[in-house]
Amino acid sequence: MIPIHFEYYRPQTVRQAVETYIRLLQEKKKPLYYGGGSEIISMSRAGDIHPGAVIDIKEIPECMVFEEQNERLVIGAAVTLRQIRDSRMFPLLGTVSKHIADHTNQCRITLGGNLCGNIIYREMSSPLLLSDAQVLFFGPDGVRRALFTDAFQLRMLMNPGELLMQIHISKQYLKSPYRYIKKTANEKIDYPLMSIAALYDQKSWRVAFSGLCASPFRSLKIEEILNQRHLSPLQRAEMVSELVPGQALSDYRGSSQYRLFMLKNTLADMMEEWEHV
């Protein structure tokens, strides 16, 4: 059981959700937007967080939308990982979804929850960093649109009360060649030691990483090296190790040295493979 009391709200519109959030914030009730609930429930049960209220966004149409509109794919924040993988609309995003938690949990975990939660890996961000995705927030001042690469800096940057409403992805990226590799310490289903997502755009590969540092990232400097095809895959992979923007994580899953060793080998293997694309 969850040993604390919190209030539960299920709004029908984004405006209702945001107004409720602002009111509860003013009442010092520490509200949280609630998608699939996996993280909020498990952390509340363990006493790691103490929300005074949760605002369930699963009946807000804008947060549940999942369709192609004009030249883009629109995914609501409350769309589940299972829906994303089953749809096959954006295969790279679906492949990443498939590697987060297990299938049953994927039936509950939402895109917004993975991007905005406390767990640092936020693996769904990688394909969005690579595909020039746009993110739509709804806040007290209405809709705010931003490039995902600007809005996601270590974590989602949101103004007080803002709700992550939708992600928009240009259709040109949906069917691009891609690669995704996730390395775990032991189990197939686990948080990543490191995951690498790669998307081919026109003539070059774009690459994003999760689990390597404290936050997922994409680095143009790294991509520049990786796309220098006159160098051997191993040469390029060795150069990349020097360009990791930040300290590689070191924890019980693997030391920073082990993660960097794995990065080099995995990238070299990946590049061997993508030379044929």
Add this chain to the structure above:
Amino acid sequence: MFEFTADKCLIELDVNGENKNAIVRPSDLLLDVLRNQFGLTGAKPGCKNGDCGSCTIIMDGWPVKSCLVLAVEAVGHTILTVEGLAGTSPVQKAFVDYHAFQCGYCTSGFLMVCHSLWMMKSDADEEEMEDWLQSNICRCTSYKEIRKAMESVLLQNPQKS
């Protein structure tokens, strides 16, 4: 907007085709309500952290871990527990035929995942079946038998056979 701010509230849930009333706190978990208020003890508490799958039930056709669902969230959705299968699922017979359990604690969770797979993806290939089954843990390690049982059910699909 649906609001639940009181300490306790009466909710109505659609469980195994019946409407059932429960008095719950907003933070009560579906697993606890099923077991403690409805006496449906087929969903088992295991890790209570969404890892083991012993509490799996089916919500609107899809498997979910009831330790990670608020009871109040389930209002307006259809809930199926292992009691609701009532011996009618081919998966149950297959589990018996293939000896797909030992101590039995994880069995109801596995049955619900398998039943949902049969209902929602009866044309599932081996990879997809493995994906679904990996959601649950059997500490007696009956995995091989469970897998064979599920395979036998999927093979009953005319498209597959």
